[in-house]
Amino acid sequence: xxxxxxxxxxxxxxxxxxxxxxxxxxxxxxxxxxxxxxxxxxxxxxxxxxxxxxxxxxxxxxxxxxxxxxxxxxxxxxxxxxxxxxxxxxxxxxxxxxxxxxxxxxxxxxxxxxxxxxxxxxxxxxxxxxxxxxxxxxxxxxxxxxxxxxxxxxxxxxxxxxxxx
Numbered sequence: 001x002x003x004x005x006x007x008x009x010x011x012x013x014x015x016x017x018x019x020x021x022x023x024x025x026x027x028x029x030x031x032x033x034x035x036x037x038x039x040x041x042x043x044x045x046x047x048x049x050x051x052x053x054x055x056x057x058x059x060x061x062x063x064x065x066x067x068x069x070x071x072x073x074x075x076x077x078x079x080x081x082x083x084x085x086x087x088x089x090x091x092x093x094x095x096x097x098x099x100x101x102x103x104x105x106x107x108x109x110x111x112x113x114x115x116x117x118x119x120x121x122x123x124x125x126x127x128x129x130x131x132x133x134x135x136x137x138x139x140x141x142x143x144x145x146x147x148x149x150x151x152x153x154x155x156x157x158x159x160x161x162x163x164x165x
Contacts, residue, residue: 020123021140021143022140023139023140023141024139025139025140026138027121027139027140028044029042029044029045030042030117030118031043031113031114031115032085032087032112032114033092033111034109034110035088035097035110035111035112036098036109036110037109038094043087043111050081050083051162051163052079052081052082052083052133052162053082053084054072054082054084054085054132054155055085055086055087055131055132055134056072056085056086056131057087057122057124057128057130058088058089058129058130059088059089059090060088060091062129064129064146065129066100066104068129068131068146068147069086069101069106069110070104070105071147071152072086072131072147073108075152075155075159076108079159079160079163081163082159082163085108085109085111086106086109086110086111087111087113088111088112089119089124089126090126092112094112097110097112129146130143131143131144131145131146131147131155133155133158133159141158142154142155
């Protein structure tokens with residue numbers, strides 16, 4: 001019984017790892033709604049001029065997601081050429097999202113998807129705290145689920161390296 005459970009877990013984890021975007025994949029454009037400004041725009045187009053970009057996906061009431069965004073806020077403050085935005089994946093309540101962003105000191109755009117099928121390309125599949133790091137031609141360079149200390153340090157190193165070149 002334990003062997004079967006272990007096998008099922010292994011197969012499930014392998015399936016999840018194959019489903020998510022990974023380094024080398026491209027970010028596909030789709031329309032987002034900025035909850036602070038009310039504007040709708042293509043997220044890839046809006047941040048295309050930045051030499052490095054980070055997008056975080058998460059749930060409105062997930063404290064770990066907002067803690068990750070605070071780390072990204074610090075990273076962006078230290079790297080003005082870095083484009084950062086976050087997408088709330090489980091709510092379209094602009095007032096609640098704006099309030100949570102303000103409460104957590106987030107000044108970069110927090111958005112919601114306008115297009116219903118955005119997840120077909122991004123494969124977030126309801127997983128909160130998935131972070132994608134994109135650079136030039138919207139190729140993913142680095143990705144992780146959550147920003148623990150090790151992941152945050154890896155992302156910071158990657159950003160410094162890419163912005164220095």
